[in-house]
Amino acid sequence: MIRPGLTFKLSVLLACIGVLASGATGYYAYHANRALLVDEAGHSLLTSTELLGQRFAASIDDVSADALVLATMPSTANVAQTDDGFGANVARDRLAQVYSNFMVHHPEYLQVRLITRQHHGLELIRFDRDADGLVRVEGDKLQEKGQFAYVFDTLTFSPGRIYTSPISINHEYGTHAAAGKPTLRLGTPVADANGAVVGVVVIDADLAGMLKRLQSDLPSDYHVYLTNEWGDFLVHPDASKTFGFDRGRRVLMQDSFSATRPLFEQRQSEVMVNGLTGPTQAAGQVLAFVRRPFCGPEGNRFIVLGLAKPLDHVLSGAHRLGYSIIRMVLIFSGLAVLLAILFARALTKPLHLLAHAATHLFAEHAMHTLPLKRTDEIGVLARCFDRLRREIKAQMDVLHDKQHELAHLATHDVLTGLPNRMLFMQKLESAIDEATRRREGLAVLFVDLDGFKQINDQFGHSVGDKVLVAVARQLKQVLCSADMVARLGGDEFIVLIEGPRVAEAAPAIAARIMEALNETLRVDGHGMSVGASIGISLFPDDSGTAEELLLNADAAMYAAKSGGRCAYLRYQDVLDARLRERDEQLEQARSARARIGEGTTQGREAEPTA
Structure with a gap:
């Protein structure tokens, strides 16, 4: 039940706000309006000058980017x-x-x-x-x-x-x-x-x-000044004062506006001056100047950019301020009375906010509107509700984290952190679909460690696990970020390479992998060399399905291992070798049949003589 005192406190508060706002507005407007307008105009000019300088620097960066694009x-x-x-x-x-x-x-x-x-x-x-x-x-x-x-x-x-x-x-x-x-x-x-x-x-x-393009958003009564690091005007409302050094007659900003000297002496980075407080430095104007670096971080080059606005335009609102004061006092007084009458509506608004938060329990925007700082019953209810929501959300977050952790464990190898066979096959199937759509190729590299069994037997499984982690790290360092490496199990790894010219790139990548794995590893103070045999299968040359690509790469790897360790072999090379072996066997069979046929013919010719 809401206390009766809430109505009284709200009525007094609204009345005080109205009276204080009206009095403060009138007093401040009468005694500080000119200085306030000029100061705001100066800050507005300074902000506009900073933005103009940033846009100018961004334009130069855009030109630089275009030059780099053309050059590279x-x-x-x-x-x-x-x-x-x-x-x-x-x-x-x-x-x-x-x-x-x-x-x-x-x-x-x-x-x-x-x-x-x-x-x-x-x-x-x-x-x-x-x-x-x-x-x-x-x-x-x-x-x-x-x-x-x-x-x-x-x-x-x-x-x-x-x-x-x-x-x-x-x-x-x-x-x-x-x-x-x-x-x-x-x-x-x-x-x-x-x-x-x-x-x-x-x-x-x-x-x-x-x-001109950068000034398109500036008001029409703004004047732009731009100088180099020596103060020579490059841009000036009076065009005859620009590029004086090109005509043998230098016109310097620090001579025209003495307040800008600290900018060129690099003692300040920005300067504001106006004709109200400094009539000798800025007669009839409000000006803002900023110093910005020019030509990159090296060197000491800079430009000075300035904006000016006529002082009469800045103070034009002051003439209408006297009439506005009376209207503002009347408006605020009437507003105070109106708010006091409508306090019931203001009183029920927090209840609507609580109802909205209850129906949108996990929506952050709904929680931001809760009246948590109130000291009455509504504030207590809002804080209790917020604590309850936070506890529920914390439990939900823990549950989601556990779900994400389980999902990661289901698709990644626990020891090396690499994707496992299931995730690799999903990626391979999607890569085949994408390569088919783009009419490009991809390669699968089956990597089997040659010396891992001896390391396991000699140093134990704990050292073997550390070797597998080191091998996984080396594989990721050798491959590009777009390539994928996974662990199938034991000492077997599989690599997926995508790209428009993957058939030419795959042997080179395999060679880099072999070179990296042939380097001596230091694990627990032991130096050891792992080495690897690699089989390569290509899509679409060797197969059009993920399983067959993996099997073909496995077959090529075993062929490479049987032909000599620390080697790589393409599946197409394996097929060519088998074809040559079959042709040699057929040739040997034909030769044998030919020799048998000659022996039979000679025997038949010899029988009549006998």
Whole structure:
């Protein structure tokens, strides 16, 4: 039964909230509205500046990722190493189509180039952007760029690193629409199969286009500032103040806004200034500046990004605040009376929450709404209910954990933790279905340890178990994450390999397994070598079912073991050997019959003479 005092406490509470809210709102609005608006505008600008900086960095990372994609394509390294010829031109044209697609899908890219290390940094593939679209530069119009930093510096990088140029005006000859535009160049090395750098991929990005796309979500009254690490304006509302170093007249941010000097001295990472508290530093504006690293972790390069908003726009709401104060006081007072009248509804709401929680016992969202912090009878009931739910859930969790543990034990080997035969066969059957759908192959490798019986007999079963665990660990280290290794029992393991060229890869993988298992193991201070014989069966060449693939791999393994331990053999090789043996037996039989026939004929010819 609910206490009568609850109604009184709730009525007093609601009345106090209404009176205090109305008084505090009026007082705070009268004495702090201007400072509050300006401060909120500054923080909003700072947040927007941080987000704009993150988006700018993300845009540069996207360009870097595109350059890495182009540089790591196998065809890129092949084209960079080949001279002119029909085959080389065909490969170059195919690769050029990929570069063209990148330009089509990234309108902010002004140029995409593949530059070879040979011939003084000669361009092999080059796409420019002009007013009519994309232009592929070919033949004699391709230029040698070995003298530019974005080429000779990038050639010294290790594969995977990104060269980021300073942001400058593009003055290179014959760059079509890129000429005279603020440009950011990103390059990355192209490496051959041996890791030797054979060329570079360079992407020229339009700085103005990137910022225009990033500024699309900003309000129209925001102004953007961007400088390099020396303070030269790269972006400014007044275009005449940008890239002054390119025209011999430097315009620096720290001279225009003295409050930003700590950013360039790297004593601060962000600065806010406004015309209300600092009219000499930001006349009629609210500004926020942040310093962000540029060109990766190495070096000490950075940019300073800033946003500005007119102070008049920030304070425009203050003129309407006086009228809002009266409305707010009336609204809050009326709300206090209304809440006091409707306290019965508020009183029954916790009961509805308890009923909802009871019908959704294990739903976390229902539990979050329980009034657990209340000190009255409803709070006691809610806490008791929550404790009961937690105990039930704990028991259910224990039961689920036991079920998961049993399920794992049913499909995995207890000693090595590897999948057992049942799980392997399920995986193999699903892999066969997937390979059939994709028209690909797969391989099954049956691995039998050659020296395990001697180790077991010499050192005992406990050492033998540790050897099996070590062998399982070595097999997982040798195989790729996509491959599967399982233990069938005893010293027998089975491996599943999937992929488009598995027939060529399976012998190499078998050789790596044998090499790993031939290494000396150290178990309990004993050095021992296990060794293994491996049988290989392929799908669909050797069989189309999981059981037959396993049996064929087993047969190939026994053939390899009988022919000499520590060897691998394909099932097709076993069939070929059997076929050759049968042909030899047939040939021997025919020879024997021929000799018998000759002897009979000679005997018949000799009888009349006798």
